[in-house]
Amino acid sequence: MDHSSMDMGSSSTSSSGSMSMMSMDFTNDHSAPLYSSAWTPKTSGGYAGTCIFLVFLAVISRLLIAYRHVLESKWHNKAVKRRYIKVAVATETDRERQPSLSASEKSEAAVLTVRGMDETVRVVRSPAQSGITIQPWRFSVDLPRACVFTVQAGVGYLLMLAVMTLNVGYFLSVLAGLFVGELAVGRYAQADDGHH
Template identity: 50%
Template structure:
């Protein structure tokens, strides 16, 4: 009885493995690197038919990887600008300071004085810049462009990932070369002290 039960389990496993083998053979995803020049990129419509079109596809991947790094650099630059604009827009009233316009009105001798000083138009406010870390409030004019930039970065990054997932050596090396060239060109603009990579 135990022998029959064991043989049934074994045959069931064999049938399951055979089913798994047939389903995995229907999948066309390569598990090892190849160096063929007719590997499709993104769809079957983009299949290089010659060495020249394969080289063009590799050049496209290099440019796409450079664009990816440029988008990261652009995002880092914009983040710094948005933060600087937010920090520079903090105004406070200075206690005891008379505005220039009020001083001119109260002093008849100062009627010909200019309202523009070396620091600009002098009023009873002062710009205070805060240098510590701060979370900016939600603003449509900042958060919409930020989300659009992130959308572009995500799209380009996933396209590069799909190129690498073809397991084609040329495509893989092209993505690496583009990432290297992009980092070499604009890496200094990217801020590494936060989640931007």
């Protein structure tokens, strides 16, 4: 029994000893594995190829953020176009019974069309709560949104894992890719969108 407890104690000591030997400093080791031990550059060319891959992956990350924002804008514009409804046309006697509207009230009550003001079309407005308008759930919108977000998160986590290797080349490659991607498509992305 003493022998088994002694083995257990020595194994816990050796595992804690190896944990304390792990370096938490940046390194420039050209043979640092990326994502698995199978992806360990053996040469300087392999290391450079891995860094170029990380640059492209970071650019893709920024492209996905911009693409998602463009899709959100498109979906919002489609939702706004669905707000128009046709209303029943008032007869002359109905109009005589209603109090007359001023020019500004008439412009708010009608919609401008190619043929002028159309009083038979109304814009449906829902009361906005603190400036946020939530669109109803739609399969044609929410499924692609979830897919793009999932791919975007996956790419972000892959970039995070590359940075967590604490390899200077990998870290600078991710930053360079994010810079190039933002420079190329940053104007399409929302300012408040998260990045990894």
